[in-house]
Amino acid sequence: MLSWLPHNVSTFGGSVDSTISLIYYIVGAWFLAAEGLLVFFALRYRRKRGRSAFYKRGETARQAAWILIPAAVVLCLDLGIDASGASTWHLVKETLPANAVQVQVTAERFAWKFTYPGPDGKFGTPDDVTLINELHVPAGRPVELILRSKDVIHSLFIPNFRFRQDVVPGRTIDAWFESRTPGTYELGCSELCGDAHFDMRGTVMVQDSKDYAAWLHKTWPSAAAGSGKVSAQANKG
Ligand SMILES: [Cu+2]
Known part of the structure; x- marks a missing residue:
């Protein structure tokens, strides 16, 4: 999965790799879910004789929730990635070891x-x-x-x-x-x-x-x- 990354030989590389794999798995799961639904909906609601297209305006709370809840989940995952990467950022960019x-x-x-x-x-x-x-x-x-x-x-x-x-x-x-x-x-x-x-x-x-x-x-x-x-x-x- 992540084996295409070059062999890590630095002391902080492992922390960088764990952030990369966290992003990889979160984005990978959303990619599969989004593309899977896209294909499912394209097949399920394909053009059929006697059925016409309709348009939902998203004006009711129930309809808007289909947008707002996934957006909130994505935002939370994003903040989670930020929080998890913060310690790596601090280690790599904000510290300078003595005796260098x-x-x-x-x-x-x-x-x-x-x-x-x-x-x-x-x-x-x-x-x-x-x-x-x-x-x-x-x-x-x-x-x-x-x-x-x-x-x-x-x-x-x-x-x-x-x-x-x-x-x-x-x-x-x-x-x-x-x-x-x-x-x-x-x-x-x-x-x-x-x-x-x-x-x-x-x-x-x-x-x-x-x-x-x-x-x-x-x-x-x-x-x-x-x-x-x-x-x-x-x-x-
Ligand atoms: Cu250059």
Whole structure:
């Protein structure tokens, strides 16, 4: 049923999936009921010799109830979905875990630039490193993304993390995720931003502590007297 969703590998993905499945089952049940009734009525009241069509104006309370009661039920289910999704929204969009690895993300037509602060832990210094369409993150640590756009609205989408965040020119937006499952996952732009929109495709590499330390060591060799030092300092927060 929901098996077409990409395999979830983020800590909050399960909550997002439960909201998706709640909507899926509620909307699915209404879809079957509405289409079933449509077909039933089309057959039951089809044109027959000797029977003419009639029009009900819905003026009596009893007739209006056929509209108002289903509308009230739909409204209640909608509010139920809102209430159930609120805690997920709070977790994903309104909290920022401490001890997160920080990465600046700059979106521009047509690439993602991921900037790391380097061993000094500060952005805007000579040891910053920027990768294009390639994001390296440690497994089991929250990652804070500081998102900006140089031109138009983009949207960073990482399906396996259930992560999606619009990137809006003139604004700096913080977002986060955490994955405990090492692997290589696809990222993309999910906001049509121009004729080479499809070029904004890249990879997220979730690396276990050994591989991540090796990547830090390779990226900042001069600071790697102990890769532990690099990782401790890249570890902001
Ligand atoms: Cu884009």
